[in-house]
Amino acid sequence: xxxFLYTAAALATFATPVAAETIAITGGRVVVGDGSAPIEGGTxxxxxxxxxxxxxxxxxxxxxxxxxxxxxxxxxxxFAGFSRLGLAEVDxxxxxxxxxxxxxxxxxxxxxxxxxxxxxxxxxxxxxxxVTRAVVAPEAGDNIFAGQGAIADLGADSNPVTKAxxxxxAEFGEEGAASAGGSRAGTHLHFRAMLREAQDYAAGRxxxxxxxxxxxxxxxxxxxxxxxxxxxxxxxxxNDMLRLMELKRDFPTIKMVFVGVSxxxxxxxxxxxxGIPVIASALNDLPATFEMLGATQSNVGRMKDAGVQVAIGMxxxxxxxxxxxxxxxxxxxxxxxxxxxxTGLTWDEAFAAISSVPADIMGVxxxxxxxxxxxxxxxxxxxxxxxxxxxxxxxxxxDGIEQPLTNxxxxxxxxxxxxxxxxxxxxxxx
Amino acid sequence: xxxxxxxxxAYLVLPLALMACxxxxxxxxxxxxxxxxxxxxxxxxxxxxYKAYPSVATAIRNVTIYDGEGGKIDNGVxxxxxxxxxxxxxxxxxxxxxxxxxxxxxxxxTPGIIDIHSxxxxxxxxxxxxxxxxxxATSPTTPExxxxxxxxxxxxxxxxxxxxxxxxxxxxxxxxxxxxxxxSVVLKNVYARTVQGMKFPDAPYGMKMACGENPxxxxxxxxxxxxxxxxxxxxxxxTWIKAQEYKKRRDSGKEFTRDIGMETLAGVLDGDIxxxxxxxxxxEMALVLDMAKEFGYKVSTFHHxxxxxxxxxxxxxxxVCSAVWADWWGxxxxxxxxxxxxxxxxxxxxxxxxxxxxxxxQIQRLNQEAAKAQADGRRMGFNISDAEVIKWLTYNPAKALGIxxxxxxxxxxxxxxxxxxxxxxxxVYAxxxxxxxxxALMFDASNPKIRPVSDFELGQPGEGDVK
Numbered sequence: 001x002x003x004f005l006y007t008a009a010a011l012a013t014f015a016t017p018v019a020a021e022t023i024a025i026t027g028g029r030v031v032v033g034d035g036s037a038p039i040e041g042g043t044x045x046x047x048x049x050x051x052x053x054x055x056x057x058x059x060x061x062x063x064x065x066x067x068x069x070x071x072x073x074x075x076x077x078x079f080a081g082f083s084r085l086g087l088a089e090v091d092x093x094x095x096x097x098x099x100x101x102x103x104x105x106x107x108x109x110x111x112x113x114x115x116x117x118x119x120x121x122x123x124x125x126x127x128x129x130x131v132t133r134a135v136v137a138p139e140a141g142d143n144i145f146a147g148q149g150a151i152a153d154l155g156a157d158s159n160p161v162t163k164a165x166x167x168x169x170a171e172f173g174e175e176g177a178a179s180a181g182g183s184r185a186g187t188h189l190h191f192r193a194m195l196r197e198a199q200d201y202a203a204g205r206x207x208x209x210x211x212x213x214x215x216x217x218x219x220x221x222x223x224x225x226x227x228x229x230x231x232x233x234x235x236x237x238x239n240d241m242l243r244l245m246e247l248k249r250d251f252p253t254i255k256m257v258f259v260g261v262s263x264x265x266x267x268x269x270x271x272x273x274x275g276i277p278v279i280a281s282a283l284n285d286l287p288a289t290f291e292m293l294g295a296t297q298s299n300v301g302r303m304k305d306a307g308v309q310v311a312i313g314m315x316x317x318x319x320x321x322x323x324x325x326x327x328x329x330x331x332x333x334x335x336x337x338x339x340x341x342x343t344g345l346t347w348d349e350a351f352a353a354i355s356s357v358p359a360d361i362m363g364v365x366x367x368x369x370x371x372x373x374x375x376x377x378x379x380x381x382x383x384x385x386x387x388x389x390x391x392x393x394x395x396x397x398x399d400g401i402e403q404p405l406t407n408x409x410x411x412x413x414x415x416x417x418x419x420x421x422x423x424x425x426x427x428x429x430x
Numbered sequence: 431x432x433x434x435x436x437x438x439x440a441y442l443v444l445p446l447a448l449m450a451c452x453x454x455x456x457x458x459x460x461x462x463x464x465x466x467x468x469x470x471x472x473x474x475x476x477x478x479x480y481k482a483y484p485s486v487a488t489a490i491r492n493v494t495i496y497d498g499e500g501g502k503i504d505n506g507v508x509x510x511x512x513x514x515x516x517x518x519x520x521x522x523x524x525x526x527x528x529x530x531x532x533x534x535x536x537x538x539x540t541p542g543i544i545d546i547h548s549x550x551x552x553x554x555x556x557x558x559x560x561x562x563x564x565x566x567a568t569s570p571t572t573p574e575x576x577x578x579x580x581x582x583x584x585x586x587x588x589x590x591x592x593x594x595x596x597x598x599x600x601x602x603x604x605x606x607x608x609x610x611x612x613x614s615v616v617l618k619n620v621y622a623r624t625v626q627g628m629k630f631p632d633a634p635y636g637m638k639m640a641c642g643e644n645p646x647x648x649x650x651x652x653x654x655x656x657x658x659x660x661x662x663x664x665x666x667x668x669t670w671i672k673a674q675e676y677k678k679r680r681d682s683g684k685e686f687t688r689d690i691g692m693e694t695l696a697g698v699l700d701g702d703i704x705x706x707x708x709x710x711x712x713x714e715m716a717l718v719l720d721m722a723k724e725f726g727y728k729v730s731t732f733h734h735x736x737x738x739x740x741x742x743x744x745x746x747x748x749x750v751c752s753a754v755w756a757d758w759w760g761x762x763x764x765x766x767x768x769x770x771x772x773x774x775x776x777x778x779x780x781x782x783x784x785x786x787x788x789x790x791x792q793i794q795r796l797n798q799e800a801a802k803a804q805a806d807g808r809r810m811g812f813n814i815s816d817a818e819v820i821k822w823l824t825y826n827p828a829k830a831l832g833i834x835x836x837x838x839x840x841x842x843x844x845x846x847x848x849x850x851x852x853x854x855x856x857x858v859y860a861x862x863x864x865x866x867x868x869x870a871l872m873f874d875a876s877n878p879k880i881r882p883v884s885d886f887e888l889g890q891p892g893e894g895d896v897k
Contacts, residue, residue: 092643092762122760238891266891285594285897286555286790287586287887294892297594321760328798331858338852339861340876342896389801389858392809409759409769417771417810419742419779426740 020400028069033355049400077132077378081358082313086116102141109216110147124407129324130393237291268306279313301343311358331387478629485869487511493534498541498824498839510846513869542598542847547786551581565605574691575612596849611638641709704730710764736768742779751782774807
């Protein structure tokens with residue numbers, strides 16, 4: 001894409017930011033994002049798009065641009081643990097909705113990377129709320145395997161994909177059964193059969209005549225089978241998780257991550273023992289389906305207490321537009337500490353669950369998700385506690401580049417702050 | 431889950447459209463046979479059987495009070511007895527001897543939260559097709575249906591709205607498939623064996639109307655009118671003309687045949703039933719206001735009014751409330767111009783603001799949604815006090831529902847619908863500590879016995895769990 005294709009207003013929004021520079025952010029309350037306590041009056045040093053250091057003994061090189069963060073919070077950007085960011089502009093307008101490629105005839109081979117459009121307005125809106133990276137998954141069509149998802153950055157540039165084909169996504173439970181012929185029995189059979197076909201393909205025995213998979217699908221699944229690509233599985237119910245853990249025993253090389261996991265607390269010890277990380281919906285507490293009868297907001301805290309690695313994600317919950325809810329959700333999990341009988345997370349744990357933990361679960365924690373040395377410099381300054389409703393991001397840095405915070409919504413806000421028309425129609429007011 | 435919620439109500443559940451009869455035109459309204467004379471005023475059917483549960487005289491002291499009408503008292507006292515608010519004041523407020531005293535140190539009191547837009551009961555959880563009772567999507571105008579006849583009183587959602595949201599009253603509405611969706615019902619958020627046992631005594635009825643995408647899509651896709659926005663308005667106007675004729679006939683003193691749909695519409699023209707109008711776009715709201723003038727009725731509230739900020743002055747001048755989300759946007763075309771500052775711009779212009787949910791999850795966090803809207807206002811220079819923001823969740827919805835003389839603020843003589851929060855309710859870290867409805871303690875975070883469990887959840891995993 002070329003910028004000149006866009007209108008002047010869009011140009012202003014998407015103008016190429018200045019190149020990465022050396023930046024020292026000083027005087028703020030620094031949250032590293034790894035679950036450690038905040039550092040008062042810390043310095044964060046950024047060079048060449050990476051974090052050099054964060055702490056109280058950081059030496060600021062001469063020539064560094066200094067940003068005074070006195071009175072502010074300085075954190076890693078929010079890492080949205082599960083999303084459909086960039087796959088839709090308006091969910092209900094089909095032409096703008098690229099979430100599911102399920103009618104393409106392909107399944108596991110589908111790769112969302114080229115469909116992620118950084119010029120769609122959810123990028124700018126969520127960026128200005130401090131979201132800097134997102135796990136982006138396809139939606140399943142008529143196969144339990146939805147295809148390959150990516151990790152994206154929310155930078156105001158034309159290259160949104162940090163890591164393409166970062167994982168394979170599959171549906172189990174009710175949604176999986178629906179696409180596998182109407183029964184969970186079908187889901188398991190499809191799962192095993194498709195993996196066998198992938199092995200046949202590798203061994204040169206694939207015929208692709210009556211097979212469930214096309215050659216491209218088989219290639220993608222082979223990578224899952226070999227443990228080279230993570231398999232994110234949407235599963236909510238306790239029994240479905242137990243049966244999946246049995247499947248994993250038959251396919252020990254597959255790196256499974258469970259997503260959604262509303263009843264995870266019921267099998268928390270089994271999850272911990274199996275070493276399966278989860279990207280959980282934080283606030284599900286209703287029996288929306290019969291596989292979520294046990295849903296409770298204490299789910300995240302209970303799983304964490306049992307030793308499960310838990311990140312927060314937003315599957316099927318406004319997941320293309322409202323990743324800015326992530327901090328609110330984490331704040332709610334903190335609030336449970338003050339509710340008798342409930343289990344929440346500490347503030348430090350909760351912030352880790354929306355920064356370093358999702359990065360770790362996706363296997364990119366050495367590159368993303370915290371303010372530790374060597375990580376991509378995704379840094380956000382906030383005018384208060386970032387999990388509190390009254391707070392907002394005031395500076396957003398992605399890959400060491402300070403980002404514009406304008407978007408369509410604040411343009412409309414400015415036009416209509418005083419709604420009555422003046423000497424000219426509102427259409428002239430910009 | 432949220433997207434499916436959106437489909438269900440704001441955006442409309444799709445399977446429902448498929449479920450509807452394809453060709454059956456049928457009569458617009460169901461005609462009841464007995465011919466009646468106007469003098470014989472029929473008793474109100476399905477009357478409320480709700481009775482306040484037993485209460486003990488209780489004083490909350492040493493607490494921060496938001497009274498729901500914009501007032502704030504530090505270190506105050508709320509005293510309730512006999513199910514009513516008895517006194518509200520400062521530290522020197524007299525607390526009679528021998529009453530139950532709750533220490534509110536570090537805590538906050540508000541009136542019970544009121545959600546003016548809910549589908550609890552008519553789209554309950556579990557969200558299975560067999561429970562999908564919110565849209566009678568078989569005709570674009572169904573003023574004859576009543577939401578209360580679809581309410582399943584065992585919806586687990588009522589308990590979550592109480593325990594996590596401090597919700598003490600709610601309006602349950604028909605969905606938005608139809609231009610005229612039917613009567614709403616106002617409920618006390620108290621479980622009962624029957625819907626009559628939940629009905630808010632003597633609350634006026636509302637009628638749901640819907641603008642925009644949903645009616646034209648649902649009926650247009652069946653090859654029926656309306657298939658356009660102009661079709662929406664045309665069908666509405668034709669129907670209002672019939673309602674005017676019905677009202678004239680009814681008032682003529684001559685014998686006439688009852689029609690329960692027309693009774694609802696005539697009730698609107700009489701001013702007894704309020705219009706609760708789903709409408710996203712500013713231009714459509716302005717058209718509806720003119721239509722209301724043409725036929726002599728009043729719109730109480732525009733719901734999902736994401737573009738109200740564009741015509742905040744017009745809404746102020748017409749005395750119409752906007753029931754809005756803090757920040758929903760982008761899920762459908764008519765929600766494309768939604769902005770988080772909607773509520774703040776309305777408030778700053780002097781128009782009435784209500785924060786609503788339309789969602790079984792966000793009904794548990796209306797206080798948080800209001801806090802976000804407040805913060806977005808502050809960042810554009812509109813400083814709206816905490817006490818004013820609480821009004822968006824209490825007094826304003828009560829007023830729009832016609833029950834503000836009974837609930838919605840902490841004033842002596844009103845129903846003792848009260849929430850004690852464990853912190854400032856506009857903080858993400860606050861949760862309800864205790865909730866009283868008509869003075870009866872219906873939720874206590876410290877006592878698992880004072881936590882309702884619906885029949886559906888009995889004997890299921892997680893029964894009686896903190897939720």
